[in-house]
Every structure is written in structure tokens, then in C-alpha cells.
Amino acid sequence: MKRISTGGLMIVVVCAMSFALGGCVPSKPNTSRPQELTVGPAGTIAVSEMGRRLGLTVLKSSTHSATLSNGLNSVVFFADPGGVAYVNGRAVGEKGGLATVGRTLYIPESLERDIRLSLRTRPKYIPPVKRRIPVKRSPPSAKKPRLKYGPVVIDPGHGGKDPGAGHNGCREKDIVLDVAILTTDILKASGVDVRLTRSDDTFIELNDRAALAQATRAKLFVSLHCDAARNRQARGFTIYAPENRMSQTSSLASAMEKSMLTTNTTSRGVRAAGYRVLLRTTCPAILLEMGYLSNRYDARLLSSKSHQRAVAHAVANAVTAYLTK
Ligand SMILES: [Zn+2]
Incomplete structure (x- = not known):
């Protein structure tokens, strides 16, 4: 008798607790996550x-x-x-x-x-995201902005919920944003109209990034990324050009490679790729993998402010060399 009433009390207590937490009906486990009780190999x-x-x-x-x-x-x-x-x-x-x-x-x-x-996404018109379009600070009648070239879209990869590669204490989304902001400042000082696809830690869909280039009729699109590989020895920068427009992009790609070599890093060459941001833009577009976060040397280099500034100068120099040629 005593046992039964204790059990009954327990049921009442459990029910009362679950009711307080949203009802007495046992909540269903998340069906989108099946029951994996095992643990896979690291990584x-x-x-x-x-x-x-x-x-x-x-x-x-x-x-x-x-x-x-x-x-x-x-x-x-x-x-x-x-x-x-x-x-x-x-x-x-x-x-x-x-x-x-x-x-x-x-x-x-x-x-x-x-x-x-x-991955393919459904094509749809995406208006340029307002917070990333620089505000016009002067009315048309006032002193004209001295932005003579561009517009150029600088695209720091990943952001928000998508951190990109993460190794050796570095997160790709942070490094590419730092370099992109430095690059933008340098380019603006050289009279280039620059648009950033993101200027903070925000997740932007790949199509939206390309859409910004289309909507602003950009002359150039440069996407910044950091690499990672299972081979921890892999290091150096790589330039990716759209596989369907290699000839259109070759002079930009070689200007970028030449410029990046001034940062004392090794080039892994210019390669064709089918990355969505490259295929969905129509202007000359490249994706620069600045180095390997999975390599300790590269990771240390890419997280140092002096190297980030050197890369920003290299990217800006390549862009201005291309725009003013
Ligand atoms: Zn990336």
C-alpha cells in the first residue's frame, strides 16, 4: 500500500513538472534527429x-x-x-x-x-540587402564623391551561423571579414566604389551575394575565403575563376596572383571552379582562398593583423590594377 501511494505520488510530481514545462503529454523526441547513440571518428x-x-x-x-x-x-x-x-x-x-x-x-x-x-537554390530575385549598401552621405548637388572606379563587390565568405573553416583557433568567417573591411578602406581611399556583401557577422545566402553584384552592375566581384584540408601540410593561396568564364577572368586572376605573391606566401595557382558565387555573377569574378587554416603556419599568418593588412593591400592593388588598365 505504501509503495503504491509513493509511486502514485511520483507520477503526480512528474506530471505536475511536465505540465509546468508545457503539458503532461510526453514531448516527442525531435524526429529530424534519429537515434544515433554511437559516436563517429573525430571530425x-x-x-x-x-x-x-x-x-x-x-x-x-x-x-x-x-x-x-x-x-x-x-x-x-x-x-x-x-x-x-x-x-x-x-x-x-x-x-x-x-x-x-x-x-x-x-x-x-x-x-x-x-x-x-x-547546392542549387531556387532562382528568385533578391533585392540588394539594405544594410550593406553604403549610405550616400552627400546630396547630388554637393561635392561629388571621388569614387571614380567600380563598383566592385568584395564578398567575405560565410558569416553568422556558417563559420566556414575552423582550425588552429581561427574561424574563417572572422578572418575574411577583417581582410574584406581593410580591403574596402584601401580601395575607397583609391577612389573605388566598393560594396561589401556583409560588413558584420551575418549569414548571407550565396545567391544574395551574386545578386548584389548583379544589382549594382559591379565591374568586379572578389570573394574572400580561407582554405582547409585534411593534409595539414597544405598551405599557400589559391585563386579560383569561374569555369565557364575563364578567359574573361584570366587577367584579373593573374593580376591577383602577382599581387598576392608580394605577401610572401606561395601560390597554388589559378584554378577553374564551379562555385555558385562565381557562376551566378556575370562580371569578372574570382574567389581567393588566402591560405590554409588547417596549416599552423598559414593560420598564424592569417590571424596576424600585419599579414591581413598585407593581403588587403594585395587584393586592393590587383583590383585597382585591373580597373585602371
Ligand atoms: Zn570559405
Whole structure:
């Protein structure tokens, strides 16, 4: 009798507590996160978590493959051989690193960025984001601004919920923003009209970044990023040009490479790429990976203010050299 009444009391207490927290009906576990009780190898996340981050639904998942979709994109992971990810039929990111623990497929976290860059989004008109359009400080009749060149769009990658690469205590979204702001100041002082896709820690969709270039009829688009690789020895800067407009961009890319070499870092060359911000712009556009945060030397360099200033000068010099040629 005593036991029963104690149990009854417990039920009342638990019910009262859950009622206070939003009702006596047991809240359902989040169905978008299936029950992965196992833990994958370091640097990997469960396929369902990858899907959640990318806004994709896991359609099929087994110990050796998984298919995810959001209706517009299909992402497939194969654990064998070595591990590979496909976005809409195209292999993306570095191969290898996929692992199966228990019945769950684990995906290298680093693939999230590559996959995100390759995802298609529904085309829509996106008006330029107001807070990033510089305010006109003088009426038209007053002294004309001395901005003779441009406009140029400088695009610090990632931001907000998307930190980009993170290694050696550095976050990509912070470094690229610092360099972008320094670059903007230098360019403005040289009479270049500059628009930043973000001037603070805000998440901006890739299409919105390209849309700003289109809406402002930009002459140039420069996206700033930091690299990361599983090979910790990889270092140096890389310049990516749109794979469908290599010839249009070649003089800008080579001006940028020449200028970046003055920062005492090594060049990994100019490469063609299908990054969305490059493909969706129509003006000459490049994406500069300033160095590898996964490499200790590069990470230290990129987090130093003096190197950030040197890179900002290099980028600004390349842009002005291109605009005034
Ligand atoms: Zn990046």
C-alpha cells in the first residue's frame, strides 16, 4: 500500500513538472534527429546531422551509402571505396574519410562546406540587402564623391551561423571579414566604389551575394575565403575563376596572383571552379582562398593583423590594377 501511494505520488510530481514545462503529454523526441547513440571518428558527423545542417532530408541510409534530398538537390554519399560525396551527380570535396559505426554512416564535417557551395537554390530575385549598401552621405548637388572606379563587390565568405573553416583557433568567417573591411578602406581611399556583401557577422545566402553584384552592375566581384584540408601540410593561396568564364577572368586572376605573391606566401595557382558565387555573377569574378587554416603556419599568418593588412593591400592593388588598365 505504501509503495503504491509513493509511486502514485511520483507520477503526480512528474506530471505536475511536465505540465509546468508545457503539458503532461510526453514531448516527442525531435524526429529530424534519429537515434544515433554511437559516436563517429573525430571530425565526422552522422549523416542525419549533415542532412540537418544542409536542410536535406535523408531518403535512404545504409551502412555503405546514403541519399539526401531537398527536392531540388540530390546528395549521395558512398562509404566505399574510400568515401565520396556527389551533389546532383557531381563528385564534390575531398575523397575519403567516410566511416560506418554501428549502423550509422559518418561524414567528414569538412564536406559540409563543399556540398553547401554546390547546392542549387531556387532562382528568385533578391533585392540588394539594405544594410550593406553604403549610405550616400552627400546630396547630388554637393561635392561629388571621388569614387571614380567600380563598383566592385568584395564578398567575405560565410558569416553568422556558417563559420566556414575552423582550425588552429581561427574561424574563417572572422578572418575574411577583417581582410574584406581593410580591403574596402584601401580601395575607397583609391577612389573605388566598393560594396561589401556583409560588413558584420551575418549569414548571407550565396545567391544574395551574386545578386548584389548583379544589382549594382559591379565591374568586379572578389570573394574572400580561407582554405582547409585534411593534409595539414597544405598551405599557400589559391585563386579560383569561374569555369565557364575563364578567359574573361584570366587577367584579373593573374593580376591577383602577382599581387598576392608580394605577401610572401606561395601560390597554388589559378584554378577553374564551379562555385555558385562565381557562376551566378556575370562580371569578372574570382574567389581567393588566402591560405590554409588547417596549416599552423598559414593560420598564424592569417590571424596576424600585419599579414591581413598585407593581403588587403594585395587584393586592393590587383583590383585597382585591373580597373585602371
Ligand atoms: Zn570559405
